[in-house]
Amino acid sequence: MLTTTPGSVIPDHPDFLWRNPDPKSSYDVVIVGGGGHGLATAYYLASRYGITNIAVLEKGWLGGGNMARNTTIIRSNYLWDESSGIYEHSLKLWEGLEEDLGYPLLFSQRGVLNLAHSLQDVRDSKRRVNANRLNGVDAEWVDAEGVKELCPIVNISPDVRYPVLGATYQPRAGIAKHDYVAWGYARAASELGVDLIQNCEVTGLTIEHGRVVGVETSRGRINAGKVALAAAGHSSVVAALAGIKLPLQSHPLQALVSELLEPVHPTVVMSNAVHVYVSQAHKGELVMGAGVDTYNGYGQRGAFHIIERQMSAAIELFPVFARAHLLRTWGGIVDVTPDASPIVGVTDIQGLYLNCGWGTGGFKGTPGVGDTFAWTIAHDEPHPLIEAFSLDRFSTGALVDEHGAAAVAH
Amino acid sequence: MQLIPCPNCGRREEIEFHYGGQAHVPYPAEPAALGDAEWADYLFFRDNPKGPFAERWYHSGGCRRWFNAVRDTRSYRFLAVYQPDAPRPDIAQFMAAAPPVAADRASAASSATNAVTR
Numbered sequence: 001m002l003t004t005t006p007g008s009v010i011p012d013h014p015d016f017l018w019r020n021p022d023p024k025s026s027y028d029v030v031i032v033g034g035g036g037h038g039l040a041t042a043y044y045l046a047s048r049y050g051i052t053n054i055a056v057l058e059k060g061w062l063g064g065g066n067m068a069r070n071t072t073i074i075r076s077n078y079l080w081d082e083s084s085g086i087y088e089h090s091l092k093l094w095e096g097l098e099e100d101l102g103y104p105l106l107f108s109q110r111g112v113l114n115l116a117h118s119l120q121d122v123r124d125s126k127r128r129v130n131a132n133r134l135n136g137v138d139a140e141w142v143d144a145e146g147v148k149e150l151c152p153i154v155n156i157s158p159d160v161r162y163p164v165l166g167a168t169y170q171p172r173a174g175i176a177k178h179d180y181v182a183w184g185y186a187r188a189a190s191e192l193g194v195d196l197i198q199n200c201e202v203t204g205l206t207i208e209h210g211r212v213v214g215v216e217t218s219r220g221r222i223n224a225g226k227v228a229l230a231a232a233g234h235s236s237v238v239a240a241l242a243g244i245k246l247p248l249q250s251h252p253l254q255a256l257v258s259e260l261l262e263p264v265h266p267t268v269v270m271s272n273a274v275h276v277y278v279s280q281a282h283k284g285e286l287v288m289g290a291g292v293d294t295y296n297g298y299g300q301r302g303a304f305h306i307i308e309r310q311m312s313a314a315i316e317l318f319p320v321f322a323r324a325h326l327l328r329t330w331g332g333i334v335d336v337t338p339d340a341s342p343i344v345g346v347t348d349i350q351g352l353y354l355n356c357g358w359g360t361g362g363f364k365g366t367p368g369v370g371d372t373f374a375w376t377i378a379h380d381e382p383h384p385l386i387e388a389f390s391l392d393r394f395s396t397g398a399l400v401d402e403h404g405a406a407a408v409a410h
Numbered sequence: 411m412q413l414i415p416c417p418n419c420g421r422r423e424e425i426e427f428h429y430g431g432q433a434h435v436p437y438p439a440e441p442a443a444l445g446d447a448e449w450a451d452y453l454f455f456r457d458n459p460k461g462p463f464a465e466r467w468y469h470s471g472g473c474r475r476w477f478n479a480v481r482d483t484r485s486y487r488f489l490a491v492y493q494p495d496a497p498r499p500d501i502a503q504f505m506a507a508a509p510p511v512a513a514d515r516a517s518a519a520s521s522a523t524n525a526v527t528r
């Protein structure tokens with residue numbers, strides 16, 4: 001016989017993961033944007049580069065932007081040397097991150113398949129595999145049978161509109177639980193003394209004699225030695241406060257999940273040609289996304305026909321999904337650059353640093369950019385791994401064109 | 411699905427249209443005189459406002475003609491549509507604190523720019 005009624009005892013509220021301080025009047029470094037990038041930057045500044053008098057200012061709640069909305073694909077199989085450098089640095093940090101933060105992240109290296117559906121896809125994919133290998137990134141080419149072996153539910157029948165001819169495979173790629181990543185960084189940064197300030201929108205950047213000296217916010221003026229921008233979808237809006245124009249277009253990007261299902265999908269499958277990518281979260285939902293809505297938009301939502309197209313692609317690739325029910329769709333605002341590579345580095349204004357343009361694929365970069373952006377802020381010069389991603393590449397012409405590797409997806 | 415008021419065909423479903431980005435970006439008058447920064451500006455830098463935006467649309471599944479529109483990038487509502495050779499409407503008039511206007515105003519604006527809404 002039980003002595004209490006099950007469910008009648010309300011458990012205590014769990015401990016808060018971070019402090020919730022009021023802003024001080026001044027900080028050495030103010031970071032604008034409390035998404036994954038802002039939080040990771042604060043954490044590495046405090047843990048690796050000796051700066052702890054930091055505030056992260058977030059207009060909403062921590063990790064409520066794209067960090068809460070992405071489909072969590074992590075990989076480093078991009079084409080160019082510059083990209084391999086930063087994405088592989090990031091993947092290596094992912095591999096030690098749970099230990100580093102002392103926090104479980106459900107990081108799962110279940111591999112990623114990037115499908116090829118045409119002869120041109122096959123050639124491009126093989127080229128990318130070779131480039132990856134030269135850069136020490138694990139990559140292999142697998143034929144259609146090989147795809148089927150790695151992911152038995154993929155339809156490799158030759159008589160569909162876009163038959164699967166093969167795929168690139170990166171075994172070390174995978175997924176992680178995005179919210180845990182945000183919370184893990186936030187908790188660790190807070191413990192190191194970083195002030196995480198929510199409901200604090202930056203409305204102005206104060207610049208005197210070519211140097212940034214503070215920010216205006218919805219919670220008053222805050223002085224700053226240095227200011228680092230990490231506002232993702234709102235980067236154009238925030239940079240404009242300092243008179244900086246960026247080559248960005250903000251687009252809605254949508255994703256969706258199915259109801260919870262038995263484990264059926266052991267890896268991550270992406271297809272640029274039919275515009276869909278799929279993995280199965282630990283809980284059991286199928287997580288799917290596709291390309292951006294084509295128009296500019298700050299609404300954190302997109303059009304339904306995009307979802308419809310994405311589903312028709314998914315069902316051709318995975319006929320078994322036909323009976324799955326859609327549970328939820330949502331959208332984020334992604335800041336897309338002309339060459340599908342990010343913009344990270346210093347600006348013409350002293351003490352003002354820029355991190356944006358990660359578009360549809362910056363979740364995987366969270367540890368890598370957090371570390372190198374923090375280094376850049378601490379040393380007041382671009383970290384070697386992000387040097388190529390400067391804003392002036394658009395006038396020098398040294399673009400890092402990753403449309404092939406980034407394309408629809410991530 | 412969002413209905414887009416084509417100035418030639420009237421309201422049609424969004425899937426009939428293609429997006430063309432910022433409107434009123436003329437080809438440089440003197441291309442040979444441009445430096446690297448100016449070329450970068452022409453090729454790669456477009457406005458990205460949060461709010462009313464003058465942009466190009468192509469009615470690919472209908473009259474197959476380009477037209478211009480002012481659309482609010484927060485609500486995605488069309489505030490005005492007009493022919494590509496018509497001057498850009500004064501964007502400031504759309505910035506007013508009042509919430510973005512429904513498609514009715516878009517069709518009113520389109521007839522104001524001599525378009526037919528069927």
Ligand SMILES: Cc1cc2nc3c(=O)[nH]c(=O)nc-3n(C[C@H](O)[C@H](O)[C@H](O)COP(=O)(O)OP(=O)(O)OC[C@H]3O[C@@H](n4cnc5c(N)ncnc54)[C@H](O)[C@@H]3O)c2cc1C
Nearest residue numbers: 033035036037059065066067070071073202332362363364
């Ligand atoms: C649907 C979807 C799927 C995606 N899938 C993947 C994927 O599978 N793999 C991958 O690698 N990437 C993916 N991404 C991209 C990835 O989510 C982003 O590139 C990345 O999250 C951007 O960095 P962030 O986490 O710092 O951004 P965010 O979490 O958006 O953080 C920016 C923060 O800045 C805040 N902010 C903005 N303006 C101000 C202001 N004025 N004052 C204060 N704060 C401000 C915002 O509120 C926001 O919280 C996806 C994105 C979306 C939308």
Ligand SMILES: [Zn+2]
Nearest residue numbers: 416419469473
């Ligand atoms: Zn038309």
